[in-house]
Structure formats: structure tokens, C-alpha cells
Amino acid sequence: MDFQAHIRSLALVSLSLLAGFSVHAQAPQQADFIVAVVNSEPITNSEVRSEVRRITLQLEQQRQSVPPTEELRRLVLERMVNDRIQLRMARDTGIRVDDAAVDQAEQSVAQQNQIDLPALHQRLAKDGVSVATFRAQLRDQLTLARLHERDVEGRIRISDQDVERFLQDQQNNNVDPLTQDINLAQILIAVPEKATAEQTALIFQQAQKVLSRIRAGEDFGRLVQELSAADRNNGGQLGLRRADRYPPLFVTATQQLGVGGVSEIVRSGAGFHILQVVEKRAPATATRFxxxxxxxxxxxxxxxxxxxxxxxxxxxxxxxxxxxxxxxxxxxxxxxxxxxxxxxxxxxxxxxxxxxxxxxxxxxxxxxxxxxxxxxxxxxxxxxxxxxxxxxxxLNPQQVRESVRNQLRQSRYEETYSTWAQELRARAFVEMREPPQ
Missing domain, CATH: 3.10.50.40 (Chitinase A; domain 3)
Known part of the structure; x- marks a missing residue:
């Protein structure tokens, strides 16, 4: 999933978390202006700024990296433009979300936050969000979900030939490193979040010394127990799984190594990693068990x-x-x-x-x-x-085939959504405006 898709997914699920709304009340008041017009509907700068703060808060809560402000603002504005276009499409083609569905969604938000509806409304008021605004956003979320189910998922067709081709390719093609099952062990030399360049350089030197000890023949598992800042259980092993479920940096650093091989030092947001390949398996044919x-x-x-x-x-x-x-x-x-x-x-x-x-x-x-x-x-x-x-x-043969069909459907969703959204965008009137001087 690319970051634009991730921003879209945050927008769709965020209404289940009250934390996403608190930023509205905290926004400083500034002179507002229109930044885009979509089919005669304006999008204001304050709306974009508020959404940027909300998405930033969610990314921080999920401990994910936050893009530079201007890049995030551009992505958020693009998503808001697409949402306006799609909501217009939903209304014009007869998609309606009744009050009962909004009531149920509102109850779900309250239950997820372990409070009742009156308490939910009190918390919204405290954060400067009216119940009407909250319910309108819930209605929009439900409307978009129904539109996507009808017009995006409805476009995805997986034929029997597609399934057969996948099964045959799975059997014949073992060259993609991301389809291999791998088990890696790691030693993590942690770098504090606010470390200076000098501190980071010293920690890197520590990591180099650890790598030298491994190259000299010291036992990897013993050094895990002695030095690693990550989970030390089972010799620091991260578990056997498909390579595409590991961080891409880890896969790149180890894909040319055989079992027992040790990587060069890998830098991540957590610090410096030294990786050992514990196990590698070529992708199997369709899973029977x-x-x-x-x-x-x-x-x-x-x-x-x-x-x-x-x-x-x-x-x-x-x-x-x-x-x-x-x-x-x-x-x-x-x-x-x-x-x-x-x-x-x-x-x-x-x-x-x-x-x-x-x-x-x-x-x-x-x-x-x-x-x-x-x-x-x-x-x-x-x-x-x-x-x-x-x-x-x-799994019986039918279950295997159905499992493959579901995998193909999921893998094609983002491409199908992107094409569909671009088609809607091309038919819509969109005017981007520069801020006033």
C-alpha cells in the first residue's frame, strides 16, 4: 500500500477513534480562504489544516513516520478533492445512508471508546465538535464505503483462468525474493529518538564492533542475549514468514545471503540492526494444509x-x-x-x-x-x-482455489480503485487556488 492509499485508509477508519477529533478545537484561528473548488463545492484552508493535524496525530499514535508538512498537506488535499468528487457521485447515483445506519455507527464509536452516547456527545462538545458535524462525517464515511463496494469491488473480476495461472506461476516461479519464506534473527543497537549526530556516530561504532565480533566467529545467539535492545527470546528470531511481511530494508540486506549468513549494518528508525538468516524456504505450491x-x-x-x-x-x-x-x-x-x-x-x-x-x-x-x-x-x-x-x-481443492481468488481480489483492489478514481476526477470540475497574497 502506497502512502496515498494509507492516507485514504486513515480517513476511512479514523471516525472510530475520538482522538481524531480533538485537534479541531486546538486549531489556532487564522483568516480562512478557499484552496480548491470541486464541482462548485469549496474546500477551505482551515479544513485542510485541520485534517493534516488529525492525520498527523493518528500517524504519531500508531508510531509511524510523518511526511514533511507540505507533502502531507498535498496528499491530504488530494484525498479531500477525491472524496468530494466521490460523494457527489454517490448522491447523483442514488446511494443514501439512512439515520438508522448512522445511529448504529455512532453506537459503535461509543462502544469502542467504552462510553455511552451521552458521554460520547459530551466528549465531542468538549473537543469543539458538534453532534451534527460528527454524524455528518459518519454518514460520509458510510456513503463512501458503499460507493466503493458497488463501483470498485464490483469492477474486480477474477476468472477461473486467473486462478489457474496463479497456481501455475506459484509452482514455477521461485525467483522473487519477496515470495520466499524467511526467518531472520536480529541484534538491535538502539539509537535514542533525539540522539545527536555525535551520539549516533558513537552508537554506529558500537554496532561495527559487534559485527566484527560476529565476523570473528562469536556466537550470534550469545551476542543477542548480551547486547540486543530488541526481543531476546529464541535468539532474537523474528519468525518464519513471507519476506514481504518483513521490513523492505531487512529483505534487501539479506536476500543475497544463504542460511547462517550475517548482513551488514542496517539503519532504521529504531537504531542499527545486524541480521542473520536462520531459515529460507522457496514458495510452496498452493497450501493444502x-x-x-x-x-x-x-x-x-x-x-x-x-x-x-x-x-x-x-x-x-x-x-x-x-x-x-x-x-x-x-x-x-x-x-x-x-x-x-x-x-x-x-x-x-x-x-x-x-x-x-x-x-x-x-x-x-x-x-x-x-x-x-x-x-x-x-x-x-x-x-x-x-x-x-x-x-x-x-484444505480441499475448492478452498485452495477460493483462497487464491481472495488473494487476487485483494491484490487488485488498489490498482482498480486508482483507475476508477482517476476516471471520476477527469470528469469533474476541479480548480486549485493559490493562497491570497
């Missing part, structure tokens, strides 16, 4: 009121109380978990590989049945995970 996992979890979402550190400490305490027998995992999930599985005691049901985000799945896969993890940080918040059981399930 899968190992399904059934787990339960407790999710705490982090925000201004609950820091990541506090969430980790809280779940660590919960784990100790469960292990001591003073409570149960299910009871704590019902009381604390901030997602839809809470009512089921955190039970996530049977899951095929790849259904969860990598940072969650890697930890779950290392658990034995009945084990409870330490707190796990993901893009959604902080989790406590318990593995209930595993089972090996054979």
Missing part, C-alpha cells in the same frame, strides 16, 4: 490518557493476577478489552496464518497451548495473548 490457531486476547488502546508504558504495566499486572489464580483471562477480557471480542472473553476464534498483524502473530505462534504472553505492542495498541489450542486443517 494450514495450522489454525485459536487464541484470546485483551487489547488496551493507547492514547493521551493511557500511554504505552502504562498499558504494558497494566497488562503485566493482569497476567500476574491470572497466573496467581485470583482472576481468569476471560473475566479480565470482558472487563478491560477494547475491541469486539470482549463479550466472548477475548476469544478470537479459529484463525488461519496471516489473519493477524505480524507483531501479534509472531508472539502467538511461539506460545504453547495455555500459555499467556507478555504484553505485546502492535499498531492497534497493547495486547495480552493466550493461546487456547491449535489444529492442522486440510
Amino acid at each position: 494450514v495450522v489454525q490457531s485459536r487464541a484470546r486476547h485483551i487489547l488496551l488502546r493507547t492514547d493521551a490518557k493511557l500511554s504505552q508504558t502504562a498499558a504494558i504495566a497494566r497488562l503485566a499486572d493482569v497476567k500476574q493476577r491470572i497466573l496467581a489464580g485470583s482472576t481468569t483471562f476471560q473475566a479480565q477480557a470482558r472487563a478491560l478489552s477494547q475491541d469486539g471480542s470482549a463479550e466472548q472473553g477475548g476469544d478470537l476464534g479459529w484463525a488461519n496464518p496471516g489473519m493477524f498483524v505480524p507483531e501479534f502473530e509472531e508472539v502467538m505462534n511461539r506460545l504453547n497451548e495455555g500459555d499467556i504472553s507478555n504484553p505485546v505492542v502492535s499498531r492497534f495498541g497493547v495486547h495480552l495473548i493466550q493461546l487456547i489450542e491449535r489444529r492442522r486443517v486440510e
